[in-house]
Amino acid sequence: MRIRAIAANTYREAIRDKVLYLLLIFGIISIVSSRILGYMSIGDELKIIADISLASISIFGALIAVFVGTNLVYKEIDKRTIYTIISRPIDRYEFILGKYLGLITLLAVTTLVMGIISALYIVMMGGSLGVIYFEAVLLIYWKLLLVTAFSVLLSSLTSPVLGAIIVLSAYVFGHGTGILIDIPVDMQGTYMESLLAAIYFVLPNLSNFDIWKEYANGIEISHTYVVWNMVYGALYTALLLYLATLVFENKDV
Amino acid sequence: MSEIAIETKSLCKRYRSHLGMGLPPTLDGLSLRVHEHEVFGFLGKNGAGKTTTIKILCGLVWQNQGEASIFGYSNRDKRARSLVGYLPENPYFYEYLTPRETLDFYGKLNGDTVAARNKRWDYLSELLDLSDIANQRVRGFSKGMRQRLGFAVAMAGDPRLLILDEPMSGLDPMGRHMVRDLMLRLREEKKTVFFSSHILGDVEQVCDRVGMLVNGKLHREGALQDLLTRETLRVDVVTRDVPEDTIAELSTSAQRVYDADEGVCLSFSSHDDADAAARKIYAGSGRVVSLTPIAETLEDYFVRQQEDGEGAS
Known part of the structure; x- marks a missing residue:
């Protein structure tokens, strides 16, 4: 009940955040304006619309996760609302989980809203959806679970501005981890190769969650691939949440 | 023998600066x-x-370093917190919630059932006069209204121990009166109350015992009647229509002479000196408006102990 109470309150608070609406509106504008870029690509209009629509859900969802997420714990400490909460008979991990669940519930709503608008738009433009469309949206949401967990971790460690910079940098880097193993020939067999490979395996590869390109290009994706990516994302998310509770457990507020 | 509500043993706390450097110990x-x-x-x-x-x-x-416990439970144990109601200095709540929703939220954190939360609301809204503002958002509440809500939140789980940080700070006289009455009521209800305050007059009225912290250590603790000597510090004699040469003569034995609203005030260190001065004034056909022995107040004691404590450390 305690985690649910904190989650419900977090949802209620986050839904009042003006940044959320700003990003949601930009996300929807981006989906709708995908047709403009579609015009420019002769013959590939539908592909571009599908590509940009799903990319918009991913990017604007991530921005909501980062900007609201990095404020979650910090704001409670800064505004001192945390004093009367942590002094109740709750464990600190319950607080972190409650905050996290509140935000991912909100993200489920925003992803659903953008996903439905995008789906309607694609169908209106003459495209088809198929199961892969819903799998693509589901994996985008799964990626947001991971980004939110990292944002919550940073929120218990540092200020929202620094937290947002770190999470956004990690987000960009997480989409390009492929370069760590795509090394020049003269580096092969060196310690550097082993080091980069180790970093590659430790850091989450966020591009694994992006199957919208396959959807846009009509490429088949197996359901097993989707499920394994969900397991992969869940493990990283659990690890980040564990670290967040560990940090918060010993924090003076 | 009553149970020990709060116990700390050799408690030490040293905060760190943003750069990770150790600051002087707070406790x-x-x-x-x-x-x-x-x-x-x-x-x-x-x-x-x-x-x-x-x-x-x-x-x-x-x-x-050190240990802190509440009714025998370590401060790290949430069972300790289930027995405590805490009112921080200048309490802050979610601005978009109403008092009723706020109390319901904290009731849920306490693990109370819906029926228990409703019952508690009925009792606390009556006690703290929250019914009229039950459905107003906390945003825009005055300091006094927030403090009332803060008390309601602290008392939400009907705790055995209330820990109040500067509960009278920043309140107007009506607000302070409300807090003082509430604390006296809590004392009648046999609750344990631990509170910090700067308003020593109010402390004097409601406390059974006080502890005085100087430089992170407990400098003195005990019942007020034991701590305050209640000895007469001085005797103030306020006079009127006394010739100047008599005043000049008395001022040699007085600690201090100054103009008061009612006349000239002469402060003497003993009753004997004050009585002798009064006799001399009457003999010279002057008037004694008042003769007041001044005993040590908690404020005097506080200042004295602070000076002693700081001198010793």
Whole structure:
């Protein structure tokens, strides 16, 4: 009940955040304006619309996760609302989980809203959806679970501005981890190769969650691939949440 | 023998600066005991470590060394917090919630059932006069309204122990009166109250015992009647229509002579000196408006102990 109470309150608070609406509106504008870029690509209009629509859900969802997420714990400490909460008979991990669940519930709503608008738009433009469309949206949401967990971790460690910079940098880097193993020939067999490979395996590869390109290009994706990516994302998310509770457990507020 | 509500043993707390450097200790071996059913006033000047002690007891801040317990449970154990109601200095709540929703939220955190939460709301809204503002958002509440809500939140789980950080700070006379009455009521209800305050007159009225914190250590503790000597510090004689040469003569034995609203005030260190002065004034056909023995107040005691404590450390 305690985690649910904190989650419900977090949802209620986050839904009042003006940044959320700003990003949601930009996300929807981006989906709708995908047709403009579609015009420019002769013959590939539908592909571009599908590509940009799903990319918009991913990017604007991530921005909501980062900007609201990095404020979650910090704001409670800064505004001192945390004093009367942590002094109740709750464990600190319950607080972190409650905050996290509140935000991912909100993200489920925003992803659903953008996903439905995008789906309607694609169908209106003459495209088809198929199961892969819903799998693509589901994996985008799964990626947001991971980004939110990292944002919550940073929120218990540092200020929202620094937290947002770190999470956004990690987000960009997480989409390009492929370069760590795509090394020049003269580096092969060196310690550097082993080091980069180790970093590659430790850091989450966020591009694994992006199957919208396959959807846009009509490429088949197996359901097993989707499920394994969900397991992969869940493990990283659990690890980040564990670290967040560990940090918060010993924090003076 | 009553149970021990709060116990700290050699409690030490040293904060770190943003650069990770150690700052001077805020608490430096604080050992303290508060018994059940006591109203305990925790005194000390700004920066003495009162709020840090309270935060450690409420599980907001962790000590570097030493132990802190509530009814025998460590401050790290949430069972300790289930027995405590905490009112921070200048309490902050979610601005978009109403008092009713706020109390319901904290009731859920306590693990109370819907029926228990509703019952508690009925009792606290009546006690703290919250019914009229039950459905107004906290945003826009005055300091007094927030404090009333803060008390309601602290008392939400019907705790055995209330820990109040500067509960009278920033309140107008009506607000202070409300807090004082509430604390007296809590004392009648045999609740244990531990509170810090700067308003020593109010402390004097409601406390069974006080503890005085100086430089992170407990400098003195005990019942007020034991701590305050109640000895006469001086005797003030206010006079009128006394010739100047008589005043000049008396001023040699007076500690201090100054103009008061009612006349000239002469302060003497003893009753004998004051009586002798009064006789001399009457003999010279002057008038004695008042003769008042001045005993030590908690404020005098506080200042004296602060000076002693700082001198010793």
